[in-house]
Amino acid sequence: MSTVFMPMHMRPTAGRIAYNDSILFNEMTPSELDRLDTCAMEVKYDAGEYLFRQNAKSDNVFNVISGTLAVERISSNGHKQIVCFLFPGDFFGITDADHYDVVVRCLTKTQLYKFSRKRLYSLAEVTPHLKSNIQQISARIFSRVMDQLFILGQKKAHERLCFLFVQLLERMPGARPDHIELYMSRQDIADYLGLTIETISRSLAKLKKENLIAFPTLNHLQILDLQRISEMAET
Amino acid sequence: MSTVFMPMHMRPTAGRIAYNDSILFNEMTPSELDRLDTCAMEVKYDAGEYLFRQNAKSDNVFNVISGTLAVERISSNGHKQIVCFLFPGDFFGITDADHYDVVVRCLTKTQLYKFSRKRLYSLAEVTPHLKSNIQQISARIFSRVMDQLFILGQKKAHERLCFLFVQLLERMPGARPDHIELYMSRQDIADYLGLTIETISRSLAKLKKENLIAFPTLNHLQILDLQRISEMAET
C-alpha cells in the first residue's frame, strides 16, 4: 500500500489540509496513486530555507503539505518581487521551462511532497486523469499570475492589500474572515504588492481607521467588512 | 503539397517574417507539416478588430503572420492592462484553460494562422517535435509574463519604457536600434506599462533630453545608447 498516497482519510495528514489539496489526485484510482507514489518523497524545511538555489534545473514538482512559502524573483540590483505565496495543497514546479527563474523560500516550517518532474510527466502521459489535473493546476497558476499583473499595473496601495486579503481567504486552508493568520512579514507583503513596508503599514492603518479590518494581534487579521474589501480587491 | 506550411523559403510570406517565426515548425518533417496544415486556416483582420469576444472558449491557437496585436485584460470598472504585444511569429492561445480571460486587439492590419486548438494538441500527442515546440513556446510566454510582473512591481516609469524598447528590439522582426517602428499608440504603451499617457510622454521627453533615444517621427524610435537603455531595462 502506498504510504504517501494513501486515501486522504487514512493518512496521518488527513484533516490538516482543508481544501485546494489533492487536485493532482482527483479521480485517480488506488493503483494509479501507487504509481504516483514511486516518483514522490516527503521533504521538510525550516523557516528561512530555500527549496533550491537560483537558476537550478527544474527537476522537481513540489506539493505543499503544511507551511507557507514565497516564490521570489530577485534582480541583479537587489530588487525583490514575490510572485506568489504557496499554501497547503498548492503546487510549485509545474512548468515547461528547464530552469527555474525564481527561488522558493519557506516562511514557516514546511512539509512537502517532492516529485521527480520527469517521472511525474511520463506517468501523466499514460494516466489521463493525472494529465488533466496537471493542466488544470497549470491553468490556475497562470490565471493567478495574470491577476497579479493586473493588480500591480492598475491598483492603489490599499486596493492591493484588499486583493491580498481576499486571496488569503480563498487560498489559506482554515482562513475565515474573522481569523486570517499572516505568516508573512510586512516586508514580504510589500515585496508581493510592489510597495514599501512603510506604505503597507500606512495603508493597513487607513483600513483599520475605516473599520474595514482589525488586528487583534500583529499577525492575526480580521476582515470586518468583506463586502467592501472584496469590491476594492476586484480584478 | 501543403499550402499553409510549405517550407518557409517557398512560401509567399517568406522573407516577411524575419525571426521568432516558426518555432512551432522546428524540426518537423514535410509530412508532419502537411498534417499540421489540416488544423489551420489563414485569417485576416483590420486594425481595431478583436480576434474573439470576452470570455470566449479558448478553441483556437493563433500564429501571427504579419501585424501587431495587443493582449488585453479589462476590469469591470474600466481599467485596462495590456498583458503583452504580439508580433509576427508570435503565438497566442497556447493555454490549458478552457476560456480566455483576455481579449486580443489588432493594432494594425493583421494576418494570422488560426489552428483548432483541440486538433493541434491531438496532433502534438503523436508528433514529439511539435509537442516539444509547443512546450517551448509556452515556457517563453510564461517567462515573459514574469518579466512584466517584475517590471510593474519594481521599476520606475522611464525604466519601464526602456524595458519595452529592449523587448521591441528583441521581438519585432526587422527592428534595429536606429529603426524601431511603434505600431502602438502612447495610450497602449501606458496600458502596457501600468502608467498614464502623460507620464509616458514626459518620460520619453526625459530620455530624449538625455540623448538616449530620438524620434525622427512620432512613431519611429531610435535608440542612441543601447548600453544604458539595456541597463535601465534590466530585469
Added chain:
DNA sequence: CGCTACATTGACAGCGTTCAAGGTAAGTGG
C-alpha cells in the same frame, strides 16, 4: 482650411518613497 484624433506640456495635487525616529514584542542573561 478646418476637423479630428492623438501627443505634448504645464500647473498642481496626492500618493508612495525615503530617511529618520520611536514603539512593540519576544528572547536573553544578569
Added chain:
DNA sequence: CCACTTACCTTGAACGCTGTCAATGTAGCG
C-alpha cells in the same frame, strides 16, 4: 523579575514621482 537586546513594525516629515485636469501643439484627412 527586570534591564537589555534584537527584530520587526509604526509613525512622522520632506521629497519626488506619477496622476489629474487643462491647455496647447501636431499630424492626417476630408
